[in-house]
Amino acid sequence: MRPSSKAFLDRRRSDVERELDRLLPPASSDPAEIHRAMRYSLFAGGKRIRPLLTLAAGEAFDADDHVLLPVACAMEMIHTYSLVHDDLPAMDDDDLRRGRPTCHKVFGEAIAILTGDALLTLAFESLAAVPLTPEEAPRMVHIIREIAAAAGTREGMVGGQVLDMLSQGTKVTPEELEQIHRWKTGALIRASILTGAMAGRSQPEEMDHLNRYAINLGLVFQIVDDVLDVTSTTERLGKTAGKDQSVAKATYPSIVGIDESRRIVTRLVEDALKSLSRLDRSTGVLVDLAEYLASRRA
C-alpha cells in the first residue's frame, strides 16, 4: 500500500473512532446496561473496513465530513448490529468475536438482541440528525434509502443471511453461493462505497463505474473471508476459525477449492480496478483498499 494511502487510512480510522464515540450514548447514561453493551460491541478493535471504504469514496467525490462521517459510522453500526445478532445462540451461536466474548456471552441474550436493535436504530437516527442544507436533505434521503435497502431482505444483508441459513446442509451451486455472498456481505460493502460518493457530487456514469467496483469488492471481501476461515487461525481472526466447515456451510473453498477461489479474487480485483480507472477522480486509496482486501491475512 502506498504510504499516502496508509496515512490517509490511519488518519481516517481515528476520525471514525472519534465520531462513533460522539454518536454513541455515554456508557454511564441511562439505561447504562444497553449503552455499555453497544459500546462493548462497537469498540472491540474492528478493522472499520466499511467506514473506511465510505471515506475513501467520499474523498474521491469531494464529500463534506459533516455528512460523510455519520454515513461511515452508520455503516459500522449496521455491520456491528448484524454481528451481534448473527452470534446469538439461535443463529450462529458463536462465543468469540473480534477476539473477545460475544455480546450475549457478556450481557445475556435479551440485552444482545436489544443491542443489535439499538445499533440499527441509532444508525438511522445518526443519519437523520445531521444538520443539512436544503440542497443536502434530498441527498441524505437517498443515502438512507440506499443503506436501508442494502441491510434489508431484497438483495440485502438480512435476505442473504436467510439464504445462507436455509442453504446449510444442502447442495449449493457456485451461482447460488455468489448470490448468498452478494446479498449477505456484498450489499453492505457496496452501499458503504456508493453512499460515500452520494455524500459528494457525482455524475450518473461515474456511479455506474463505481458500482461495478463496489459489487466486485463486496464479493472479494467475502471470498477472502471464506478462504481465511480455512487457512487462518482463531487467534489471528479474532473469531472462531474453521467454523464454516464445522457447520457444513457452503463457501468458495468448499465448492470451487482454495486455488480457484484465489484466482476468482484476482479476476474480480482486476475488473474492479479497470472500472475505477474509468473515473477521472483521485481513486488511489480505493485502488489500494481493493488490493489490501484481496491480500489481507485477517
Place this chain on the structure above:
Amino acid sequence: MRPSSKAFLDRRRSDVERELDRLLPPASSDPAEIHRAMRYSLFAGGKRIRPLLTLAAGEAFDADDHVLLPVACAMEMIHTYSLVHDDLPAMDDDDLRRGRPTCHKVFGEAIAILTGDALLTLAFESLAAVPLTPEEAPRMVHIIREIAAAAGTREGMVGGQVLDMLSQGTKVTPEELEQIHRWKTGALIRASILTGAMAGRSQPEEMDHLNRYAINLGLVFQIVDDVLDVTSTTERLGKTAGKDQSVAKATYPSIVGIDESRRIVTRLVEDALKSLSRLDRSTGVLVDLAEYLASRRA
C-alpha cells in the same frame, strides 16, 4: 365515538392495510421464508392504533397521503418488530400474539430475530423511498429522526424495554414506572402523533400543544394495557392475560391499584383534550381516539 370519526377510522384502516401490503415484499419473493414471516406478523389483525393516530394527526394538519401513509405504516412496522423481538424466548417468551402463535413459534427463533430486524429496516427504507419535492425532503429527514429517536435507547422504546427488564423483581416507585411506560410504549405513540403533524404544516406552538396530548395519550395507552392484563381474558386480548403478575412485572394496578389507575387515566385524558382544544384545527378524530383508548376493552 362520533359516526364521522368511526367512518374516518374505518376508511383509513383500509388505507393502512393496502399501503402495508404495497410496502411489504410479496410472500412469494425470494427469500420467501422471511417475507412470509414478516407478513404473518404484520397482518395478524392488529388494531393499527399507531398508524391511525398518525393519520388522525395528519388530517388535522393537512398532510398529504403520499408522505403520510408511509409514515403511518413505518410506525406499525416498528411496533410489530418490537412485538416479534419481545416475544422471543430470551425476552418475554410468549407463545400467543394477536390471537395467534408468535412468530418464533411458527418460523423458529432465527427467522423471528431476522423478521424483527427486517421490519425495522423496512420501516426506514419505506420512509426514504417516498418521492419527495425539494421542500418535503427536509421534513422527511426530521420525521425519520423523530421516529428513530422514539424507537431508540434514550427515552425511547428500546431504552424502556431495558428498564422494564431490569426492574422485574425489584421494588419500583410510581415515578420509575411512569418513566418505563413513557419510554417503552409512550415514545412510539407520541412519535406516531407528532410525525403525522410533521408530515403536514404546523406552527411551533401548535406542536407544543400536540406534544402534550401525545405524551398523555402514550401513558394512557400503557396504563390501560396494564389494567386490561388484570381484568381481561387471553381470548379477548389475543395475548396471554395475567402475564404481568406471573412475571412480577411492575404495573400501574400492582403499584397504585386498579381504581387509582383508572382515575389517573381519566385525568390524563382530560389534560390531553384540554391541550387539543387549544389547537385551531379539526381535531374531532383525535378527541375520539383519546376517549376510545381510555375506554377500550382489548
